[in-house]
Every structure is written in C-alpha cells, then in structure tokens.
C-alpha cells in the first residue's frame with residue numbers, strides 16, 4: 001500500500017480487498033472531525049455509481065458512533081433527472097445505502113427537485129446553493145468566487161468522466177454556472193444535472209475513488225496518473241481542488257500504472 005505524492009497536493013494510494021473502504025472511511029471521518037471542530041459543520045458532496053458502496057465502512061464502529069452526523073450537510077455532484085424513488089436516482093442510491101442509516105438531519109440533505117425538468121432542476125439546485133451561501137452554510141472561495149465545499153467524493157467512469165462531465169462534451173468548459181444540465185449523457189440515463197468544474201475545483205478536499213467494474217477504468221487511471229501524451233485532457237485530469245486531491249484505487253484500477 002505505497003503512498004506516492006505525485007505533486008504537492010496530489011496523493012495516490014492503491015489498496016487490496018476491504019482496505020480501500022476502511023481507509024476511505026477513516027479519511028472522511030478525520031475530515032469530518034477537523035471541519036466540525038474548525039467551523040461547526042462539514043459539507044460533503046456525493047457521487048453516484050460505486051461510491052456509496054465504497055463508503056460503507058462509515059456505517060460501522062468506530063465511525064458510526066464517533067462521527068458528529070448532526071453537523072453534516074450533504075450534496076450531490078451530479079444527479080439523474082428522475083423521481084427520487086426511481087432505480088436510476090443517485091439520491092435513492094445514497095439514501096438506501098447510506099443516508100437512511102445515519103442521523104444526518106433531513107434538512108441538511110440537499111436533493112434535486114425531482115418535479116422539474118433538467119434545466120429547471122439545475123437552476124433550482126444552483127439557487128439552493130446561493131441560499132446556503134447567504135445563510136453562511138457555504139463560503140465562497142476567495143480564490144475563485146465559486147462555492148467551496150469541504151470534501152467531494154468523486155467516482156470516475158471508464159471513459160474518464162467525473163460528475164456528469166464527459167470527454168469532449170462542451171459542459172467540460174462551462175465556467176460561469178455553478179450547476180448545469182445535460183440532456184445527451186453518453187452514460188444512461190441521458191438527462192442529468194451536474195456541478196461544473198469551477199465548483200469542483202473550488203472544494204478543499206477531493207477523494208477520487210476508483211474501484212474497477214471490469215469496464216476498463218485502468219486505462220483512464222493510466223492516462224490521468226501515468227505518463228500520458230494525450231493533448232486533450234480527460235475530465236478526470238482537470239480535477240484540481242484547493243487543498244488536496246487523494247486517489248483511492250483498487251489493484252485492478254491501478255494495474256496499468
């Protein structure tokens with residue numbers, strides 16, 4: 001389990017078996033503790049996909065009892081435009097697998113408005129973030145002017161996408177909006193809302209969690225962390241938070257490094 005500092009704020013760790021989930025839970029719990037002590041709250045952004053399963057160890061001792069869940073504020077990096085009860089909903093995935101099992105105040109869980117079409121849902125989520133800036137739950141980054149989250153938990157698709165920001169899609173370059181929408185996502189379902197890169201990169205900490213699904217994640221990991229010569233960067237290569245980017249890789253995802 002060698003740790004390699006790839007640059008000043010980037011760390012890469014490779015794990016076997018359950019070690020990834022154990023280490024990721026400790027990482028999240030430590031940051032929860034740090035931010036709760038420093039500012040009385042912890043703002044966490046979830047992804048869909050395999051991420052919720054990978055944070056499962058937070059539901060076990062010691063973390064389930066020691067984390068101050070009442071201080072958590074939970075957001076989504078991206079969400080599918082479907083009802084919250086739908087099998088494709090990232091909210092449902094997180095609720096069933098995580099949120100229903102910890103005492104986070106329901107008012108601190110910021111889900112998409114699932115009664116709106118994609119464009120309206122993105123506007124609504126951005127308005128929700130603006131309200132939280134006004135009420136001082138979210139600060140603005142002094143470096144970028146975009147909202148600053150404490151920790152974002154990212155997954156990565158085999159094509160190198162993060163959130164719902166896909167390779168060669170114009171949304172990758174969006175630099176005004178905080179939250180935007182996509183109606184032609186190459187990964188189904190097609191309609192989603194997503195945080196934009198300026199918001200992603202204004203966060204303090206990002207955990208990039210990649211566990212192989214057998215779909216070829218190791219190639220995008222190699223492009224992002226190996227000696228890639230590609231001129232056009234994959235979305236995952238554009239991730240650059242303000243304090244620390246930490247990669248959690250399983251052996252298969254790291255097999256081409």
Ligand SMILES: O=C(O)[C@H](O)[C@@H](O)[C@H](O)[C@H](O)COP(=O)(O)O
Nearest residue numbers: 047048049050051155156157163
């Ligand atoms: O709504 C989604 O599809 C997810 O939020 C998505 O952005 C996910 O994080 C990546 O696609 C990685 O997915 P896996 O973890 O399943 O590889």
